[in-house]
Amino acid sequence: MEWMIWIGAAISLAGVGGLAWCIWLAMSARRAQLPDAEMRARLQRVVALNLAALGISAIGLMCVVAGILLG
Template identity: 60%
Template sequence: MEILIWSGAAVSLVGLAGLIWCVLRVWRARRAQLEEAEMRAVLQKVLPINTGALFLSVIGLMMVVIGILLR
């Protein structure tokens, strides 16, 4: 179960890195003071990555919890 815990932590960290990337991308777009249409385009590109990163983080944390419970 150690492998499940550590692999879950790794998956969770990958998801966290994706979330941080999304925040930085939107932050840069806001600082650039883009037009509304351009900002919408940036947000539409970031949204699926954000959702996927959040999914990875949740799956990773679930793996850690299951690994701890089965230990």
């Protein structure tokens, strides 16, 4: 089950990359000095992407743990 560990690590790394991208999006929205309504809309989109990236990272970690337990 070594392949499951490597696939899970890659998926988890993709999730962490997504989290870093969310940080970048939030910081760029902050630097843009947008009006309140537009800032809220952008940050709501970032929160949705953040939750998706966190879920992907969790799935990757579950694959790693399953690969360790089964291998």
